[in-house]
Amino acid sequence: MQEARPLTPAGRRIVAAADELFYSRGITAVGVDLIAEHSGVTKRTLYNQFGSKDHLVATYLAERDHRWRSLVQASVEAAGTPAEAVTAPFEALRTWTETNSRGCAFINALAELPDPSHPAHRIAANQKLWLLNLFQELAVTAGCSHPAALATQLLVLHEGAVATQPLSLDCLPESAALARVLVRSSTSPRP
Amino acid sequence: MQEARPLTPAGRRIVAAADELFYSRGITAVGVDLIAEHSGVTKRTLYNQFGSKDHLVATYLAERDHRWRSLVQASVEAAGTPAEAVTAPFEALRTWTETNSRGCAFINALAELPDPSHPAHRIAANQKLWLLNLFQELAVTAGCSHPAALATQLLVLHEGAVATQPLSLDCLPESAALARVLVRSSTSPRP
DNA sequence: TCGCAGGTATACTGATCTGTGAACCTCTTC
DNA sequence: GAAGAGGTTCACAGATCAGTATACCTGCGA
Missing domain, CATH: 1.10.10.60 (Homeodomain-like)
Known part of the structure; x- marks a missing residue:
């Protein structure tokens, strides 16, 4: 321990x-x-x-999770409006992928470590749940309608952008743009 | 050979x-x-x-790619309308994930085989490009506006749903629903 | 009947992997 | 100056890995 x-x-x-x-x-x-x-x-x-190596792997993932959350938090706090804060994680992702271009370390880890009792599974699941909850809280603060559904949509867009990253298809801009559209139409359904 | x-x-x-x-x-x-x-x-x-093992890995991925494409093709051909055909791959994904619940085999393979010269990279990249092009062709057939942008959005939604699958967050329904909304608002921008 | 393709059985090489044992060094702190 | 924490050195165990060698079996078509 x-x-x-x-x-x-x-x-x-x-x-x-x-x-x-x-x-x-x-x-x-x-x-x-x-x-x-x-x-x-x-x-x-x-x-x-x-x-053990397994414990080192868990430490590696936990440290990476911590760094990623700090970056997202900073990006959220730097946002000008509550609506912009909802899509701030996509800004953080743009910065992050400049130096991390092999996709999501947690998804990749799960691909290699199928044993569900490995600590990597708990860390990976917690990371995605944290982001999902963050999206939802930010959506509530911004006054979005159906914040739970919106949060799931934003998570899928986020993970899709990360997952396609190693394929060099450059999907992040389109993904972030759609995220902003969703938030906008959710805050003002009838403009 | x-x-x-x-x-x-x-x-x-x-x-x-x-x-x-x-x-x-x-x-x-x-x-x-x-x-x-x-x-x-x-x-x-x-x-x-x-x-060699590398060649067996390549054969495994190629065979999986073939099975997946056949399922998607069948789903597209079974669609009632051109608009429904655009989101047919999400229907195929629902069937597929019933027996394949550990995410995308190609993304997983890239996570384990970082060498870009490994044949797995070519197969994985071709698979995603094929789906992206299929989305675009179906969007054109359905008369969608901005088919290229729509295809990228649908690919991101698709890959996001697959990537989050091992985390048991059940994002596929929300992802497919959003895909249908995007196609609908793209075929009839002002109802 | 001959040859051969597809496959079996088994032992083996050499490399690599995680993890351990035991003795020693060096700095700080009490 | 004694003790202990952090670290080094280096050898080694035991397992597993990709890939090979050799000899043999069997059904089928020419």
Whole structure:
């Protein structure tokens, strides 16, 4: 149970290397030896800090989740109006994908780790639920009609844009544009 | 170069076992020994038929792509009106996900095989491009305005519904409903 | 009857993977 | 100056992986 303890400097370097390697090459394809080498650390230190590869994978996903949520929160707070705040996550996604072009790390992780008891499943499901609830809360604040249905639609548009990203079809602009239209027509159904 | 030669009975059993195992457990996590065992075949036969695991993976994806396209085509042809034909792939998806509940096999494969020269990338990209073009052709036939933009929107909705599927959020109905609304408002902009 | 394609049976190579053991080093803190 | 936390070094266990070697079997068509 290393999760309560804050990470040591070596632990932080390990997570940083794991983040880059797991995301860019896949979890199963990257061995702990490679992560240890890239973080300038001994494999022994890696196991002293994380206990197992599965635990390191969970830490990698949790850290990524934290970074993503911070970016979305900042984007929401920077929005000018409540209506703009509803589609702010699409702005965050545009920034995010500039440096993360291999799709959703959580969806990718679930593809490689089908065991539902793996901690990755809980983290991934929580991340999507968090975004769904955020969409709904923002829709309520903006006075949208049918906020629950709208939130589901926005989540699907968001995930669709992320999922198609590795295919270089450039769907994000169209997806964000449709999201804004949906919010607009939901706040003023009869203009 | 085994692709031109039709598959032998043992070859078909191997592909069937690979389809089930690769999709449900992940490509990297499933070894060729397991596939040989599940198809009641020797590993030697597997290598005589496919030459390498990478080639078997490519065959698995190509066969899955073929099955999926056939289902979509049938759904399109069964549609009553040109407008209903545009959203027919969402009907096909509903049938498809009844027995394929671990998301998109192609997106999942790309997550595990980051090497862009792997044949899986070409097959996955072609599959999404085929669907995008199909949406556009159907939109043109149905007389939709801005068929290219509409096709991109429908693809995003489609991929979003598939991507969120392993999370059990049940987004497909809302996604399909929005798709129908988009097509309707695109065929008759001012009712 | 001959040859051959498709397939079986089994053992094996060499690489790679996660994870451990044991001894040692170095800095900080009490 | 003693103790302990954080880290290193390096060897190693045990499993699993992709892919190969060799010899054999069987049904079928020329």
